[in-house]
Amino acid sequence: QLNNRLAHKIKTRYQEYKKRKNKCVRIHLLFMSILCMSYSLSFQFWSELHLPIFLHHWNTTTTPSYPEAPLNSVVSPAETDPRIQEIMKKLDQLIPPRPFPHVNTTTSAAHSRVTVLSPRDTYCIGEHLDLLLExxxxxxxxxxxxxxxxxxxxxxxxxxxxxxxxxxxxxxxxYLVRFTLFWEGQVSLSLLLIHPSEGVSALWRARNQGYDRVIFTGQFANGTSRVLSECGLTLNTSAELCQYLDTRDQEAFYCVKPQHMPCRALTYMTTSNREISYLTLKEKSLFYR
Incomplete structure (x- = not known):
């Protein structure tokens, strides 16, 4: 009799468990049906408008970012240089040179084509909408x-x-363009061509070509005496230099050491732009539309 009561109790609890489980499934399915929606797709594949940019001379005055950095210290590049070279090598592989004979051979947004992969009338929140761009x-x-x-x-x-x-x-x-559908309702999709690959390559080459576009001038102060000196990330000079090291990134900034002035006397920095460009006229035409 005890065994019969125990068996009946186990059977009753199992039936209650099945009811709760089925109810959860129905609620889950109902919840999913509520999340389903229709998407209104409007595609725009166009080039972003670029207006001519004119560079003006400008000056700023700042105090040293890291006054606690050691002065006149010599840091061996044995540890940092290999890491930097490895990173730059990977970036160069991602952005290889893309010479082009004429602008007509570069990427055109108007002539490119976008296709919706496996289109459907309705999508659910959390699903993906994939586009193929040629x-x-x-x-x-x-x-x-x-x-x-x-x-x-x-x-x-x-x-x-x-x-x-x-x-x-x-x-x-x-290119595969994947959108994750995060909310319910109608959405508009836009795919913008910011720069063609030829322009990206030209900008990357110009970026690495030199550091002499910005002129840095440091002001050293010792009592009532004020002296201006040339500064920069790289200085082509045989004069004695003051080195200011960023201990966190192991990057150094240099100034020509003024006579009768300690390196710690650097108090202000002014900058101005040189009228110089590393882009050819043909490359510049990629950025003026």
């Missing part, structure tokens, strides 16, 4: 390499909601 040049020919600077955005202005898409470069002229 880029072409101004002559309508498909590009055979990647490297274009693209910006993918999804937005719902009425909800004041927006999110970025993930762009995968296959390095053959095609």
């Amino acid at each position: 880029v072409k040049d101004y002559l309508g020919r498909r590009k055979e390499y990647g490297g274009d600077f693209l910006r993918a955005r999804m937005s719902s202005p009425a909800l004041k909601a927006g999110a970025s898409g993930e762009v995968t470069d296959f390095n053959n002229g095609t």
Whole structure:
């Protein structure tokens, strides 16, 4: 009799467990059906407008960022240089040189094509919407390499909601653009060509070509005496230098040491721009539309 009561109790609890489990499944399915929605897709693949940029001379006055950094200290680059070279090598591989004979052979937003992969009428929150982008040049020919600077955005202005898409470069002229659907309602998708790959390559080369675009002038003060001296990340001079080391990043900044002035007497820094460009006229044309 005791065994019968125990068996009946176990059977009753098992039936209650099954009811609770089925109810959770139904609630879960109902919740998923509520999350399903329709998306209104409007594609825009266009070049961002770039207006001419004019560089003006400007001056700023700042105090040293790291006054506690050791002065006149000599740091061996044996540890930091290999790491920096490894990082720069990887970046160079990601942004290889892209010479072009004419602007017509560079990426054209107007001639490129976007395709929705496996389109459906409705999507659910949390699902992905994938687009395939095939880029072409101004002559309508498909590009055979990647490297274009693209910006993918999804937005719902009425909800004041927006999110970025993930762009995968296959390095053959095609890109996969993936949007994660985070909210319910209609969304607009935009895919902007910020810079063609040829422009990205030109900017990267110009960035690494020299550090003499900005003029740094340091002011040293000792009592009532004030002396101005040339400063910079790299100085082409045989004069005695003051070295100011950022101990965190192991990066150094230099100033020509004034006579009868200690290195710690550096108090202010002014900067101005040189009228210099490392871009050719043909490369500059990629940034003026």
